[in-house]
Amino acid sequence: MQHQPNIVIVGGGAGGMEIATKLGHKVGRKGKARVTLVDCADSHVWKPLLHEVATGALDVGIDALDYRSHAAAHGYHFQQGAMTDIDRQARQIVLAPLFNDKGMELLPARRIDFDYLVIAIGSIANDFHIPGVREHCEFLDSTAEALAIRKRLLNKFMRYARQEKLDERIKIAVVGAGATGVEMSAEMHHAVAQLQGFGYQITPEMLEVTLIEADSRILPKVEKPQISESVTRELLALGINVMTDTRITKVDTKGLTTSDGTEIPADMVIWSTGIKAPDFLQQIGGLETNRINQIVVQQNMQTTLDPHIFAIGDCAACPQPDGSFVPPRGQSARQMALMTADNIILMLKGQAPKHEYLYKDLGSLVNLSRFHTVGNLMSFIGGGVLVEGKIARFVYTSLYRRHLIELHGVVKGTLLMLAKGIGRIIHPHMKLH
Structure with a gap:
């Protein structure tokens, strides 16, 4: 029986979810590879909305996306746990035991085999x-x-x-x-x-x-x-x-x-x-890292010391032709994820990963709750276009809508948007518990 390649993605943020969904559709459902997503949590919340979670404006019970149900619907598998090490020789990652809130062990320490590993664990605030x-x-x-x-x-x-x-x-x-x-x-x-x-x-x-x-x-x-x-x-x-x-x-x-x-x-x-990648990245797998713990990658997102390990998003230091590095932005994490999926699919076919990431600043938007929204669109074209007010607010909300559509498809994503909109009318505007 022919070996089915194992693709493991660590980190269920926007980038990790995008690549897991795309690979699940392209190779997981077709039995060309086993795709597994690993994350410490059991559900996904879009990181740009965490400030709304913190103030109760967003209800995690309604807006969070359950990894297990999404995995079952999109051709990949899910394992909950925190990665503590990468055994490059054995081609395995090591997960810490999983405990409940009372300290009871739910799952022991585990090892997961990989042929291709994507590290997408994002960043944390720099103290x-x-x-x-x-x-x-x-x-x-x-x-x-x-x-x-x-x-x-x-x-x-x-x-x-x-x-x-x-x-x-x-x-x-x-x-x-x-x-x-x-x-x-x-x-x-x-x-x-x-x-x-x-x-x-x-x-x-x-x-x-x-x-x-x-x-x-x-x-x-x-x-x-x-x-x-x-x-x-x-x-x-x-x-x-x-x-x-x-x-x-x-x-x-x-x-x-x-x-x-x-x-x-x-x-x-x-x-x-400020941001930095989690500190433990300097101690695992012997991969090359920079001063803020980011894993150094080539422009095709392969790590410099192992062509079967990729890093994307905020935890990756990706060089650009002008000598700069890709900034830690949500848009770059998403673009890296989709491109890396294409490179892995090429490698599954025995081809070289030919796609290289070139960052283009699509703009920045800042939303001050219900008070004001302002931003700049298409920054890479002549400095971009300044927008504010209702137009900026529409574009800002469209980013989340696009995220839902890419994770669920056009039909289900649109229905989810409608359901969330109705829910915000029916339910209280704040989550108090």
Whole structure:
């Protein structure tokens, strides 16, 4: 009997889901290969929406995509667990034991064979080794962390449920004014407005949000300064404190300390500045990594030391012809995923992986909850086109719709969008538990 190649994808984010779905359709269903997706969680939530999970604006029970059911419908398999090692000689990955919330072992440590391995585990916030960050800050790198933030926020607001008043405002600091930090800051003000409808005696004035950025302007990675200026005006109009040129040197239980010694009091600190790949990538498989733990790959996404191992998305350092590296963007992860699937299909046929990834900036969009949406489209063509308001909001929501269609197909994806839209009308606008 002929050996059926094993394709293993580690990481069920947008990139991992795209490649698992495409390979499931192209080779899994046809019995040309066994495709397996591995992830720590049991369901997928689109990462750009995690700030909505954190404030309760998005209900994970409705919007999360179950890996097992999706795998069964799309020609691939799913294994839940955390990868702890890569045995390149045996062509296996090692998964840690899986425990429930009471510490009971559900699954033992396992090994999964692979002929082709795709690492798509994304990135986490970079603490830059600043004292106190890991101990005292909240992060927004996963659904579990977003849910933890929501619980802490609601616990703080709960003191108003019995019509009590606090002597001081609730102080929340968001460090890092990239898209995540900016959108999170605005979403918290929207959450306050929604909570008023649930019997909470709370007004936006009771919430003090401070957005802190080390660069000279917010959204420093967005090329057009007009976007940064527009977003800054909207944030200030909401009453959000915007601090630029501010570097944090310490975090403790009282708040933050800046490089000039200024203390910023905070009841909660949300850390969303910088990215790095998870630290364990430097210790597994003997693969080449850079200073922020990204796996170094060639332009066809093969790792430099093993042609049967690929890395895509934020955890990959992919060089470009001009000497730069592909930026950590959702659009690049998706494009890498689809191209890598094509390269693996070529290798299954005994051909060389000829496709090479060339990054084209399709633009950036920033959505400030219900307040404002602004962005730049088709940046690679003459600097792009500036859009804001309803047009920008339509394009922003279209990105998620496209993600659903690519994972489910046109018919089911469209039906899911309609169902989610109806659900948001029927169900409460906030998830409180």
